[in-house]
Amino acid sequence: MPKLIYVADDEKNICFLIENFLEKEGYEVECFGDGESLLDAFQKKAPDLCILDIMMPGMDGLTVCTQIRKTSHVPIIIVSAKDSPLDRITGITLGSDDYMVKPFLPLELVTRVKALFRRVDTFSGQEEETKESYEIGDIKLYPKRRAAKLKDEDFALTPLEFDFLCHMLERQEHAASRDDLLKSLWKVDSREVDTRAVDDMVKRLRKKLKDQKSTVKIETVWGYGFRLTSGGEA
Numbered sequence: 001m002p003k004l005i006y007v008a009d010d011e012k013n014i015c016f017l018i019e020n021f022l023e024k025e026g027y028e029v030e031c032f033g034d035g036e037s038l039l040d041a042f043q044k045k046a047p048d049l050c051i052l053d054i055m056m057p058g059m060d061g062l063t064v065c066t067q068i069r070k071t072s073h074v075p076i077i078i079v080s081a082k083d084s085p086l087d088r089i090t091g092i093t094l095g096s097d098d099y100m101v102k103p104f105l106p107l108e109l110v111t112r113v114k115a116l117f118r119r120v121d122t123f124s125g126q127e128e129e130t131k132e133s134y135e136i137g138d139i140k141l142y143p144k145r146r147a148a149k150l151k152d153e154d155f156a157l158t159p160l161e162f163d164f165l166c167h168m169l170e171r172q173e174h175a176a177s178r179d180d181l182l183k184s185l186w187k188v189d190s191r192e193v194d195t196r197a198v199d200d201m202v203k204r205l206r207k208k209l210k211d212q213k214s215t216v217k218i219e220t221v222w223g224y225g226f227r228l229t230s231g232g233e234a
Helices: 012-024 035-044 061-069 085-093 106-125 159-170 178-186 196-211
Strands: 004-008 028-032 049-053 076-080 098-101 134-136 139-142 147-150 216-221 225-230
Touching: 004 012, 004 035, 012 028, 012 106, 028 035, 035 049, 035 061, 049 061, 049 106, 061 076, 076 106, 098 106, 098 196, 134 159, 139 159, 159 178, 159 196, 159 225, 178 196, 178 225, 196 216, 196 225
Parallel strands: 004 028, 004 049, 049 076, 076 098
Antiparallel strands: 134 139, 139 147, 216 225
């Protein structure tokens, strides 16, 4: 059965372009002119991925993203004409898995969609081969159940955040490069997806850890990548 993708954008030509390119790749696509319509459809039937424009009449894409994240970890790609660091960080912080700036090449969007699906499918297929649990500081992960605990309480993570933490814990104290993370989690390399996607996701996860006063920190290894550590409060 083809994967179902919901697209919300009030620009009909962009919706047509996205729909055309994604359907050629075998995906089923439903387009909506505003956020409310997409949310109504989401409540009746959840898609496999959402593509949300930020600037729409009524409910904007960031609000839609926030609402979806209350009940679902479905992959979300934000598209926007805004390209400031604050806009990108806001989009990722609210729970999107990727952020694309308009105008973009349709083939780049297709590449990112495929990358997200490859990551989800690959990690789902590897669940039986993973350890029963991983632990660092006050965080414990259960790969087979895709569950996380922080200070013995449920800790809400997106699929990408969960996979990032599992990947880092598999490496123990070793740092992971940005290219390694792109290949392992996104299933692409830096020639296909900007390495800022990694930094954006890390910023979002750091905020979650800090908000919960976790002892776990994501250290930056300058010019290389990241390392997990555990010490005092974040």
